[in-house]
Amino acid sequence: MSRYTEPALDFRAFLARLLADQDAVAIAQTVDPHLEVGAVTRRAYETRAPAPLFTSLTGTTPGFRVLGAPAGLNRDPRTRYGRLAAHLGLPRTATPRTILEHLVTAMAAPPVAPVVVSDGPCRQNVRTGDAVDLEMLPVPLLHQEDGGRYLGTYGFHIVRSPDGAWTSWSVARTMLHDRTTLVGPVMPQQHIGMIRDMWRSRGERTPWAMVLGAPPAALAAAGMPLPEGVSEDGYVGALTGTPVEVVRARTNDLFVPAHSEIVLEGYIDNEATAPEGPMGEYHGYAFPDGKQQPVFRVEAVTWRDEPVLPVCVAGLPPEENHTIWGT
Ligand SMILES: Cc1cc2nc3c(=O)[nH]c(=O)nc-3n(C[C@H](O)[C@H](O)[C@H](O)COP(=O)(O)O)c2cc1C
Ligand SMILES: [Mn+2]
Known part of the structure; x- marks a missing residue:
């Protein structure tokens, strides 16, 4: 199988992995990009709920989707950093230390x-x-x-x-x-x-x-x-x-x-x-x-x-400014 269908290298594969792990959930109900996408996504960060995949959006080309909280945290302590880990091709049980060491090692490696x-x-x-x-x-x-x-x-x-x-x-x-x-x-x-x-x-x-x-x-x-x-x-x-x-x-x-x-x-x-x-x-x-x-x-x-637009709704931690940039 091509490495390009792995989650770290392909956003669609990343999404499929989150859905399979129940760390993302598809929402069929129509949601409005005007404040509703933001509110639902903020709620997902705050309750450490799965990432919301909005599949029906008011006023949008049919088929166009939004994924909120792409690197939000998970409620289960064992898989808390699973979404961040999936960005890097690491198992969803990876600890912050493992994730950091992985990032730092690559800095010393030849490009x-x-x-x-x-x-x-x-x-x-x-x-x-x-x-x-x-x-x-x-x-x-x-x-x-x-x-x-x-x-x-x-x-x-x-x-x-x-x-x-x-x-x-x-x-x-x-x-x-x-x-x-x-x-x-x-x-x-x-x-x-x-x-x-x-x-x-x-x-x-x-x-x-x-x-x-x-x-x-x-x-x-x-x-x-x-x-x-x-x-x-x-x-x-x-x-x-x-x-x-x-x-x-x-x-x-x-x-x-x-x-x-x-x-x-x-x-x-x-x-x-x-x-x-x-x-x-x-x-x-x-x-x-x-x-x-x-x-x-x-x-x-x-x-x-059927493109998926990822959305970070900035605010109090934890959102992607903290989990990605912060890391
Ligand atoms: C989700 C996310 C949002 C960010 N938003 C901004 C932003 O709006 N403005 C900004 O200056 N940096 C932002 N950053 C941080 C920059 O990406 C970061 O400082 C990066 O190192 C800048 O690139 P450079 O080092 O190549 O200049 C954001 C980072 C993440 C992960
Ligand atoms: Mn740079």
């Missing part, structure tokens, strides 16, 4: 570069140009006082230095601005900001992609503070012992994980900003006001059949 393949599940459906409409996705309003609806709460940005030497995968939130535009922070001290500055100083816009429902090990790596200049894709290969399969983006020269649920392609605008936030954050508070932030222009959307 394993991704392999380019010609096709993959993320390419089963493709929309480009005028056909791009982010409103077809289930974009939830997560907290009542959020300044907008967040599409990217459990996905990562992909950018690459102009010389091609450094590929950065990094998790950061993105809010829906309009049918073809997202808005979110691009901090200069983070790797995405450093690479954006390289492109800007050449007078060029930054080629960009965002992956939602990525291979779980890739998401975990994209949420980790690896050193400057280190490509997260090579770390994932070392972590899983398998090169990540990537496909070339349709509209730029970036490579995206083939085993992904949803891929957005485009660029970071050099000039435009738009209001973003506030958003309820991982400390359990929200700042009172939003801010102007850079905009991401989406030129293509591709997705796996």
Whole structure:
């Protein structure tokens, strides 16, 4: 059997594993992305209930699904970190110590570069140009006082230095601005900001992609503070012992994980900003006001059949800012 059908390397396999282990539960009842997805997911974190898989969502393309609490904790102490462990291909009884040692060992291992393949599940459906409409996705309003609806709460940005030497995968939130535009922070001290500055100083816009429902090990790596200049894709290969399969983006020269649920392609605008936030954050508070932030222009959307959008509903622990980033 291909290693690419293992939970760490394929989000759909990860979901199947959680469902089989009763650490996720499919909800057939129609649920509204407007506050209901957020409320049910928060409840699952707080009661350490199985991850909710929303299979019927108000106002959403039929078949499009949402998985809340992808790395929430489990009620049973023996399998408390099972969802986190499944991201890394470890047994669901893995302890925090085992999980940490696994992550740290891979940091010292030689990177394993991704392999380019010609096709993959993320390419089963493709929309480009005028056909791009982010409103077809289930974009939830997560907290009542959020300044907008967040599409990217459990996905990562992909950018690459102009010389091609450094590929950065990094998790950061993105809010829906309009049918073809997202808005979110691009901090200069983070790797995405450093690479954006390289492109800007050449007078060029930054080629960009965002992956939602990525291979779980890739998401975990994209949420980790690896050193400057280190490509997260090579770390994932070392972590899983398998090169990540990537496909070339349709509209730029970036490579995206083939085993992904949803891929957005485009660029970071050099000039435009738009209001973003506030958003309820991982400390359990929200700042009172939003801010102007850079905009991401989406030129293509591709997705796996019946795609699953993972959603982190930030707030008091434990949610993924704590279980993934915190770890
Ligand atoms: C679920 C999750 C959500 C996150 N959200 C954000 C965010 O909104 N903004 C941010 O700056 N970092 C966020 N992080 C942390 C960054 O991903 C992390 O600091 C990472 O190291 C940044 O990438 P870089 O080191 O390549 O710059 C999040 C991490 C996780 C796991
Ligand atoms: Mn990095």
